[in-house]
Amino acid sequence: MYLSDIFVLKLIVKLIILGCLINKTFSITKSRWNDIKKETKNILEKNWKQPRGITQVGPKPGSYLDYPGFDQAKLEQNRILWDLYYKCLNDQSFHTNSKHVFAAKVIKTFKSFSLKLECELCISPKGLTNKNVWFYSILEKNRSLRLLKENDYYRISPIDLSLTIINIDESKSGFYQCIISSSESRPFIIELFNEDIEPFLETNITKINTKISDTKILIDLRLKMWTEWTEWTTCSTCDEIGIRTKFGFCLIDSITPKINTNENMFNKTNDEHLENLLNAFDTGLPCHSNLLNPNIFNGIKNNPIKVVTEYCRIQCHNDEVFEILDPQGNIIDKVNNSAGIYSSQQIIPELPPKTEKILIITHLNQNFNITCPGNLNTDAPYVWKLNNKTILPLISKSAEDHIYTDILHRLIIQNITKKDETIFTCWQLNYLAGIVRVKIIKEFKLSIQEDMYLLYGAIPIIGLFLWVGFKVFFDKDAAYY
Known part of the structure; x- marks a missing residue:
């Protein structure tokens, strides 16, 4: 059960942090600090997956331990979580430098990839419901941090407040940091590789x-x-x-x-x-x-x-079944989550990332290097298809096929032709991630003779406009007739 005296709680936390700053010779290893965070996460995940119950009254998902009442199991879990929180505070100093600041990290990644950023701060059980902890700024001078809100491309875990960035592009590169109260975690700087880069x-x-x-x-x-x-x-x-x-x-x-x-x-x-x-x-x-x-x-x-x-080769997950049992162990509700069916007593699942679409307009004989416009929040390589047939990678440079995929699983089209004006699709784990439509237009070119004809035809028209303008501004009487 939570401490009722907030002042006492803050005082205890400050004393513990102060003790960590003073005592620099503690024999705590980095692995132990990570083990504490993993143990806390495992407890929270176990509670998160439990049925909510239709008649349950109280907090929203994420604060399921706020009202333990006389439930001894929840009271014990609360005690364990608070103990782990204080141990985490005690060990956190090891994760910082001599100035007790988390060192920054630069992450270089590819366009359309997804990333997960850990909030490396100790999170109290009382602070789990607050997701307003991640801040973002573009990498320019005099740019202040702004609060990052969840949407189709940013998701914050209710378990450990980690941030998942889905389908990264230039608009999502920049400076990210988790800030809780007066504590700031490791800053992350996200940069994208040049799309023309050739890997080895x-x-x-x-x-x-x-x-x-x-x-x-x-x-x-x-x-x-x-x-x-x-x-x-x-x-x-x-x-x-x-x-x-x-x-x-x-x-x-x-x-x-x-x-x-x-x-x-x-x-x-x-x-x-x-x-x-x-x-x-x-x-x-x-x-x-x-x-x-x-x-x-x-x-x-x-x-x-x-x-x-x-x-x-891996097996598809077709057996994610959710069951509700009564006190006697009898099944009262059973649904197949793999088929997209969920019970009313489950936490509402997150919507899958949406399928992205792009239109590419080009001319004949152009070369293209196309990255899949979507990502399903997985690191699985893309599989490109045309008319439900998989597009294979280039085996040798002497291959005659002008459409293939490279080792970064991008779609390559060499010397595009009129028959390439079609729709390409990219897939991850047998699910549609993106759709690319190619549209070819004719180039507008004129010969020198055609340019002269156009110029001769334009001169009378331009002269007419000049004459009308002259009459309006310099001969106002004539403008009324």
């Missing part, structure tokens, strides 16, 4: 099976550079042979002063701005980040994005 297909299995590979020490720049690999994406389709992908992104960071380098050289090649910039990102800075000066670090920015693909 990695074939070295040894590098793929490691989290970090290709570590290099750039002594002249006093930097460390490495490739960090993501986890495998979800398989592109289910119940059939599909494709999954893994990406390797280049990162850089400053190295420790232990390496014997020429100090004068360091002062010439690294300015104070760069040093402060790298210190602000404890997980490294992407080599392709817009924050790096392209004139100085052009060689670093030329490092390719590495991609690996392999075949996969």
Whole structure:
């Protein structure tokens, strides 16, 4: 049950935080801090999935522990959640730097992808119902943060207040931060890769099976550079042979002063701005980040994005069944959620992301690199189809087919023809994610002779307008007749 005395609660929290700031020698590891947050999330998820009950009176979903009454189970869960909250506060100092500030993180991603940003603050059970915690700003000077509201592209979890950004584009790139009361979490800077970027297909299995590979020490720049690999994406389709992908992104960071380098050289090649910039990102800075000066670090920015693909096969989830049991264990309600059917005693599910549509207007013989306009909040690679037939990737550069997909699962059309004026669709996990319609128009070109005829015909018309204007402004009497 919640503490009734708010003042006492705030005082206790402040004392605990103050104790964390003073005691810098505690032996708490980062993994323990994460374990506390996971334990809290598991408890909340378990309660969230329980039936609400038609006759239940009280708070909206998300504050289901607000009124435990004499329910001993809920009272115990409340006590556990508050204990975990105080432990989280006690351990949170480990996750900050010497100034007790969360280091920023730059995330470089591709257009139409989806991202999940964690709110790395300790969230009290009483604060779970407040979703107004995420703020956004575009990356320009003198731009203030604005509150981020949930919509079709921004979703905030009622369990841990994490933010999911669906179908990222230029309008969604920028600065994101979770702010609760006077506490601010790690800032996230979202940047998009250039759509013309050409990734490198990695074939070295040894590098793929490691989290970090290709570590290099750039002594002249006093930097460390490495490739960090993501986890495998979800398989592109289910119940059939599909494709999954893994990406390797280049990162850089400053190295420790232990390496014997020429100090004068360091002062010439690294300015104070760069040093402060790298210190602000404890997980490294992407080599392709817009924050790096392209004139100085052009060689670093030329490092390719590495991609690996392999075949996969997973089963479709067709067995998500929700049941309501009475005290004797008898089934009183049973629905198949996989078929889109839900019980009135369930929490109202989130609507799936909508299918996006775009129209591309072009001329003949143009080349196109098309990214799927939609995303179903999954990292599964896209499957492109034309007339219900899957468009396959290009096997060799000598292939005659001018329509294919690349290793980033984008649709490529070379030398577009009149028969390509049609509708293409992109799919994720057998569900329609986007529709692309291609419309071809004729180019308007005139020869020199046609231009002269047009000019000769326009001169009398222009002269007539000039004469009428002259009469109106300089001969007012004539204008009335």
